[in-house]
Amino acid sequence: MIPPLDRSTRQLGWNGTRWVVCGLALLAMLAGGALALQARATQPRRETELSGLRLRLERAVWLHEPTDHGDTATLPSLPGAPAPGQRRLTVELTVFNPRRLPSDFTPGELRLTDATTGSEWRPTMGGSAAFTVRPSEVSSVTLGFDVPRTSSVLRLEWARGSERALLLSTRRPKNPNEGPPGWPRRVEELPPGNASAGSALFHGRLACATCHGNPAEPEGHRIGPALANFSRVGATRVVGMSAAQYAYESLLNPGAFIAPECSGQGPCAQTRTMPLYGETLSPQEMADLISYLVNPRTGD
Numbered sequence: 001m002i003p004p005l006d007r008s009t010r011q012l013g014w015n016g017t018r019w020v021v022c023g024l025a026l027l028a029m030l031a032g033g034a035l036a037l038q039a040r041a042t043q044p045r046r047e048t049e050l051s052g053l054r055l056r057l058e059r060a061v062w063l064h065e066p067t068d069h070g071d072t073a074t075l076p077s078l079p080g081a082p083a084p085g086q087r088r089l090t091v092e093l094t095v096f097n098p099r100r101l102p103s104d105f106t107p108g109e110l111r112l113t114d115a116t117t118g119s120e121w122r123p124t125m126g127g128s129a130a131f132t133v134r135p136s137e138v139s140s141v142t143l144g145f146d147v148p149r150t151s152s153v154l155r156l157e158w159a160r161g162s163e164r165a166l167l168l169s170t171r172r173p174k175n176p177n178e179g180p181p182g183w184p185r186r187v188e189e190l191p192p193g194n195a196s197a198g199s200a201l202f203h204g205r206l207a208c209a210t211c212h213g214n215p216a217e218p219e220g221h222r223i224g225p226a227l228a229n230f231s232r233v234g235a236t237r238v239v240g241m242s243a244a245q246y247a248y249e250s251l252l253n254p255g256a257f258i259a260p261e262c263s264g265q266g267p268c269a270q271t272r273t274m275p276l277y278g279e280t281l282s283p284q285e286m287a288d289l290i291s292y293l294v295n296p297r298t299g300d
């Protein structure tokens, strides 16, 4: 086990400057400060050891590009923010040296690869300077990868010497205007939903329950995240996004967000393929499903 970060921990920023990792404040900083964020995170908490260093992926978050915010306003690109058309995957890592000898770590050992085309991205933020991790030392490193439009699975890998380890699989979230055509941007623009009809679709024809189980029985067998208490949990997923809007975006753009319980290992993590409902559902069916998810009791 990597010991927890403590006061003796070295905090490395992208210029090699020292700074303190502080949750969302950090993310806001990375996005250029003033931007409202729509970040999608995973918490894998898995440790990997390669050639004398142990690494744990603490957090991986996709940042929206600045032009996404507001229906009409286009925000100017801010220094440090991803270029227009790109999305930044920000990863927080803990590096630990369990051995008796110092060991070097280079941020460029981390790379993000497109599983389909083989394109590879090195950290665009986080610098490339190697640093030495002393025996028993714990370092926190934050890196950013700016990724142009792609719909493939992206693999975050750690390559060290001849060894390689997969840390995370994810997909780049689409911009709202890249989604399936014909869908309004806001869930409120859908027709009013009917939770009973949504329940019938969920348990019947669309068989959402085969992956998600019954939202009324969260402990039941399932491979997707439990959707119990969705009205509460869904509203906490993305800063500033309601549960209904989040459900809507999850259905239009599955995989943009990976539920925390679906990262790392476990059956949910292996089936990261939620069907593309944006291509098959009618607006009424979409509204009914969302209505059921945010208020399952009225659907029973």
Ligand code: HEC
Binding pocket: 202, 206, 207, 208, 209, 210, 211, 212, 223, 224, 225, 226, 227, 233, 237, 246, 247, 250, 251, 254, 255, 256, 257, 258, 259, 262, 268, 271, 272, 273, 274, 275, 277, 289, 293
């Ligand atoms: C083949 C299995 C599968 C089916 C069928 C499926 N899902 Fe999913 N769903 C998943 C997986 C896996 C995830 C987690 C991946 C992720 O977070 O992107 C997920 C995520 C979600 C989320 C986000 C949950 C959260 O807590 O963040 C919602 C909402 C959702 N699904 C609703 C539905 C609805 C509604 C249906 C039916 C129309 C459905 N799903 C059908 C596998 C499935």
